[in-house]
Amino acid sequence: ASQAAKNGTDVLMDILSLGTPPAQSSSSTPDIFSLSQNQKSPVASLDGLSTSSPVSARAASSQAASSIIDLLDGLGPSPPAPENNGPAYPSVVAFESSSLRVMFDFLKSPGNPQITVIKATFTNLSSNVYADFVFQAAVPKFLQLHLDPASGNTLPANSSGTVTQTLRVTNSQHGKKSLVMRIRIAYKINGKDVLEEGQINNFPREL
Structure with missing residues (x-):
């Protein structure tokens, strides 16, 4: 036995x-x-x-x-x-107006400290549906930016749904300079063009 x-x-x-x-x-x-x-x-x-x-x-x-x-x-x-999830970073309100909120969530890998993957979530705060929704972004020369296609181009009214989009940023001055980004958001309300712009400076410093 x-x-x-x-x-x-x-x-x-x-x-x-x-x-x-x-x-x-x-x-x-x-x-x-x-x-x-x-x-x-x-x-x-x-x-x-x-x-x-x-x-x-x-x-x-x-x-x-x-x-x-x-x-x-x-x-x-x-x-x-x-370790595959990398360090945890708090979500930030990247942009907010009376009609629109943009939240950023961050994902980073220890093996690629210069690269940050950002999930942008757009919420419509108004009572009007936003059609032909387009998000654009620009960064300084020490950064490289890649945008994936958005999850949709219609943003429901009254915070009843969201559009998401993934961005990938490479910081060649990681550890020396923080991320900064200018954004432009275009959409239509009842056929009328609307444009919102802003600059995002509240990225976590470690990015």
């Missing part, structure tokens, strides 16, 4: 030693930033990451000693590696 328990333990240890190599997590990180025109949100790339749980190890544990069973029960599925 002791020989059978030993064999079961050896099998479990062999299975447990397989796991997901750390290199897989780190190698997938650059994919977050290699966004195509059809891939609007980098968050989806993070959501796609998963860590395998030791299912086969649990199946074999019934033949092992109770101490090994307790060990396996304490493991469970591992959450996605936190």
Whole structure:
């Protein structure tokens, strides 16, 4: 009986030693930033990451000693590696007028400190529907800016829906200069053109 328990333990240890190599997590990180025109949100790339749980190890544990069973029960599925999410930054109100609010959420990878992925969320504060909604942005020469297509071009009235758009900014002076951005937002209300402009200076300094 002791020989059978030993064999079961050896099998479990062999299975447990397989796991997901750390290199897989780190190698997938650059994919977050290699966004195509059809891939609007980098968050989806993070959501796609998963860590395998030791299912086969649990199946074999019934033949092992109770101490090994307790060990396996304490493991469970591992959450996605936190280092892939990078540092957490607070959301900011990038722009707000009586009729429009723009929120910025930030995503950053430790392996690419110069690159910041920004999710912009636009909310209509008025009672009128905004049609032909277009967001434009400009940055100084030490920054590079890429905009993905917006999630739509119609912004519902009374904060009843949002439009989102992903921006990717590369800061060649990271650690020396903070991000700054000028924005222009155009839309139509009942066929009439409306233009709103502003400058964003309240980015987190670490970006």
